[in-house]
Amino acid sequence: MSAIWIKNVRIRLREIWPLFPAALYLLVFLVIVLVYLVVLSFSSGSGNTTLFPTLEPLKAVVSGHAFREALLNTSVFVMVGTPFELITGLFLALILYRTFFMRNFIRSFFLIPLAVPALVTAILIFILFDFPGGHINHLLLGRYGLPALIHDPLNWRGSKYLSLGLSMLGKVWRDMPISMLILLSGLNSIDSELFDAAKTMGAGFRQRFFDIILPLILPSCATVLLLRSIEMWKEFIFPFVLAGKYSLLGTLIESLYNDWGSSHEAAAVALILVLCIVTTAFIFLLMFDALKKRIYKG
Template sequence: MRKILIAFRKNSFLIYSLIPAFLYIGFFALIIGFYLLKLSLTKYAGGDVVLSSTLYNYIKIFDDPMFNKEFSDAFRRTLIFVIVVTPLQLVTGLITAMLINKSFAGRGIVRSILLLPLAIPTIVTTSVLLILFSKGGHMTSLLMGRYSFFPKIFDYEISFISNPYTSIGLSIFGKVWRDTPISMLILLSGLQQINEEQYEAARTMGATAVQNFFYITIPLLMPSISSVLILRSIEAWKEFIFPYILAPSYPILGVLIEKYYVQLMDPGTAAMVGIVLIVCILVTSYVLTYILNKINRYLIRA
């Protein structure tokens, strides 16, 4: 108890400064969580309440074959989206962070260019991809040889948006391109905390660049890597805009929520999908934290 009081006194300013943020976030999280749970336990038909305090929306995942297939497909696409997007953002963020962490002429310009995706609104990025890859778009025209500088590859028009693989692939590409600067900034802050003397000491002992990367950079960068993986996985689970525009026929969970809430006027089912999404985010965050802690302890011992 004495140690707790001493620690509290030492960090009292930090604790008091965080209290408003915790109250703000916690208050609205409770309100939204309560209302979401209430909606998920309500059956709607045509926008009107049919039955309250019921598990109907959860039961129909298993009892309604049509909804079961729609939900299962959306969940599978979302899981694939998360599994692909999260490590890709880590890799691209790490590569770009290591690039601009070095001193070279024009580093400020390169850093500004790499941050450019953040300055472009998401809807603009998505619209450009839609124009490029939709049927009759520039990419189809390019592959059909309509531009003199590129050879003809296909004799027919291709709609990348109408294909389940290419449409989700475009959504993944857009998401990674748009959010890589965020990962880059988090990892760059971690790289700048690593003392250059550790690399110099390792080089004097004959360590190669690869050994430095795996035995110095990665272990000391684990807090930043953990932040990137957890934050980016959360963002990937709740992604909406890219799949909504680029893969409208192949919805993920975020798009499925919009369909039931707006188009079908069924807030109960939409809220139930939202609850499932929250559970997936919590489980993923816990699993990632557990695995990353194990890896961190292994790297420290090594």
């Protein structure tokens, strides 16, 4: 028995050994970054006056209004943006799953956001929603031959909700192809005979969606939610360009480090951000494991 087990282990190791160098590189890099982050977060001062360990950076961060505001903004950004990305990706995946004329071309068209750098996308949105002379304001004011919907231009970036909303829309548009492709691959893995049988038995689209599609693409949905929630937590470019003074945790780290020169406090915020990402991922995994057991048991 042990000989068979050893033989199976050798076979598996022979199959995956090409991945060892990359895995080792990533592991060592991750450990170095995390160790440095922890050391920087629990120390204060510089040079010969460095004090370690100390909770002063964490106390200073947690007691500050800027951190609490950024944590609240980021939490809302994640809770709204993550399901929004899932719904958008699922909607497009369901459309592209159907057979229609020029389907491959349309699929390629929806991949365009990935080809545009995030910074370029953010700047384009900045120009479109500029105040007071952005194109969207001109459109709403009726200056392009359409009826006027507002009397005064909107200061999109002067409002917390509007600026963070623009940041979220830009982020969702930029990352939409990734969610769409993951869910589309899940749809393609479903046996088409299941749909034919359901149609024969008179099941409508709603029944097919909730009884066949959704249970079978649950792993794909879990992957999208897990990956997109991580991206939402650590988002920087769109809120930095479009909602500068309404900080998320990512932009607060940059501000503490570059504007205030507080590297220890910036590291403390970064450490809290890592803990938020890990906690969210753990909660999602537990939720989907429980949901999967409930669906398959039912």
